[in-house]
Amino acid sequence: MILGLPFKERGIRVLQVSPNVLSREKEFRGKKTDFYDEKLENMVDKAKEYDYNPLREIVTLYLFFKDMEVKYENRLKRALFLISDDDKVNKERLERLAKGDFKQEKLYQLEYTPIVLEEVKVLANALLETQEKLKEVKKMIEEQVPEDHVLLTIPGIGKLAGIIIGVVGDIKRFPEPESFVYCGLDPVVERSGKAVISKGISKRGNKYLHSLFYFLAQMKYSKNPTLLKFYESHKDKLHGKKLYTALARKLAKVVWSV
Structure with a gap:
């Protein structure tokens, strides 16, 4: 929706239409009849005028990274489960895994263990990076909240x-x-x-x-x-x-x- 901001700056009204609505009504694109004009008018009537909200945008960014954190953590636990009895992930272990330090790990010596260890290292780094981004965005959210908010x-x-x-x-x-x-x-x-x-x-x-x-x-x-x-x-x-x-x-x- 940030794409609409240059138009708003020029005084052009910007409407926010659900992608689901656009998908359902795609058959009237490029067509000009009273029937399709009525459907288009109805769609525009249901649209909301876009209003940029900095806090909302930052919160959705935070939730995006939160989703990524869960996905990385679940994938990492899955990988660890394939090569060891311990799939728990704490900060200290995560940092070791991200460096490729597996000395303290009790691993199954299987044919695919070396490949999974590479996956573990990549995922551990991605998870650490995502957690740092979450801290940054959380700080941005806190800065957007007025100190006197109820x-x-x-x-x-x-x-x-x-x-x-x-x-x-x-x-x-x-x-x-x-x-x-x-x-x-x-x-x-x-x-x-x-x-x-x-x-x-x-x-x-x-x-x-x-x-x-x-x-x-x-x-x-x-x-x-x-x-x-x-x-x-x-x-x-x-x-x-x-x-x-x-x-x-x-x-x-x-x-x-x-």
Whole structure:
């Protein structure tokens, strides 16, 4: 969408159209009839005027690198599994593998081991580089969040508020906390007569926002009086993931309320 910026600078209106819509409507390209004109007009009416948002752009870059980190780490673990009993990856081991230092590794002496070791070295370097890029982009996100932003007043969130702001945008589009299902924390239930059966959470919406709320609930709940009180009153009824998911849902409602 940055391609549209030169046009905006010249006062030309730039519309953002979903690639899926363009793909579905590609048959009217190069055609000029009343029927196709009407379809084109309808498509333009549904388009949104492009509005460049620096924070949103940086957050999407962060999420892009986060995806790459997961892919590199999973591929590295797969490669390690082929040649050893240990596929765990910590910082110290990752740095050794990136240098091609395999002295401390207990490896299977197989025909393909040398080739896999080359793959391990490449992947370890790529993973380290991606992690460094994530640190840089995270710092950029933090610099974009105003120091007086209301989300920073929530204990336990800190500068991670930037990711929430970048992903959610205007939270006012959710009229009530129950409608704030964008983070995928809304419960799924089935009813049969008077019985109500819980089926966990929907996981709809943005997976990173869901993961972020879960991480904050799990690691930072003790720093937030509201979450701590909720934890103390529910820890005997809920355990493990169910408890932290409930905490994450509570935190999402707190974010919506401010």
